[in-house]
Amino acid sequence: MSTHPAQFTKQKKFLVCVDSDGCAMDTMNVKHERFFGPLAADEYGIKDRETFLADWDRINLFSSTRGINRFKALVLTLIEAQEKGEDIGDISALTDWANNAPSLSNASLEAEIAKASSEDLEKALVWSKKVNEGIETELAGEDKPFPGVLEGLTKIHGLTDVAIVSSANSEALNSEWNRHNLMPQVDVVYGQEVGSKADAIADLLTKGYAANEILMVGDAPGDEQAATVNGVFYYPILFGKEEFSWERLSNEAIEKFLNKEYAGAYQEKVLGEFHALLAQFD
Structure with missing residues (x-):
């Protein structure tokens, strides 16, 4: 179960940070x-x-x-x-x-x-x-996680610590994630009260993780930027392809991350897909 950032301590070697709206939650x-x-x-x-x-x-x-x-x-x-x-x-x-x-x-x-x-x-x-x-x-009762999120988080949480890193308020995050039984797969919640997503990742780095032991999972350029400024990895959930993105995260990307094979060609490939998708609308 999740705890407050001030009380959170590192349990596993690796950490996966997950955004909420548009990434884990279809809201x-x-x-x-x-x-x-x-x-x-x-x-x-x-x-x-x-x-x-x-x-x-x-x-x-x-x-x-x-x-x-x-x-x-x-x-x-x-x-x-x-x-x-x-x-x-x-x-x-x-x-x-x-x-x-x-x-x-x-x-x-x-x-x-x-x-x-x-x-x-x-x-x-x-x-x-x-x-x-x-x-x-x-919206209570209408919100729901994307297909594959619960299964993906359950698998990932067995291997790494998991943090919600979101610009939503913590009260809403706890309500939504508890309602859909996702919170048992989360160790700590960083909502908007903590500051920006970059601030949240910076604080998590003080808990004892190396930068190459943290993966930020998000759906927006701001999530990528928060990861980049802290020198940690980023995995994009592609909007319109959320189920595919979560399946690839839990079945492929997480293994590369844990085996220290995420940097370089693999991250460049997934980021290239992300940037190409955004560029269609700019």
């Missing part, structure tokens, strides 16, 4: 299509909703910014809307905070508002809380 598309995008359009009084929502989905799901932090995504989409003539008001304080804050979460936004309140920061917080409320109250 990413529905969260953006039903909550993130539409609630942002509501909160900012968007007139051309069709264009705004198409831009939202492209930025968050179908491009090289897939999986970006919600507040960074909000800024990017609002700037595009502004350029297309939407009147969304002044978002300079939000833009500055989203681009420069060391941690991007509801709690850190509340702290920023306490220091220097502004209408655009408060509006972003209202939106983010509505998103969380909608997901927690309306």
Whole structure:
């Protein structure tokens, strides 16, 4: 069973880090299509909703910014809307905070508002809380892991330590993963409260793993970047090919990782597939 990062200690030689939304859990598309995008359009009084929502989905799901932090995504989409003539008001304080804050979460936004309140920061917080409320109250029972995730995690957890490394909040992660019996295969949960995914991996490196003993499993460029800045390996879950990706992870990639055969040609092959898929939409 999982523990808090502060109490977690290394048990096995190797560690596999797993993202949640869009990687292990088939929740990413529905969260953006039903909550993130539409609630942002509501909160900012968007007139051309069709264009705004198409831009939202492209930025968050179908491009090289897939999986970006919600507040960074909000800024990017609002700037595009502004350029297309939407009147969304002044978002300079939000833009500055989203681009420069060391941690991007509801709690850190509340702290920023306490220091220097502004209408655009408060509006972003209202939106983010509505998103969380909608997901927690309306999606329970609809969320599900991708095919092969439980089997794959069970096999992997028999061989390595397993950490969730996600930009979702830990409460939601625990709820979703427990509901689908995935949490028994997890040793520690790093949610958005800990900081970025790169921060999470950096902290895990202090637990005693060598960099070449950690594999990050994700579905977005931000996951790859978090792995790269920490010098650890990355394995991509290809969107639209999630079941295949999990089968290959548990039946092929994990063996190469444990045998120190992952670096070089194998990682280059799987990363090439990942980048080619993203490039179709940029």
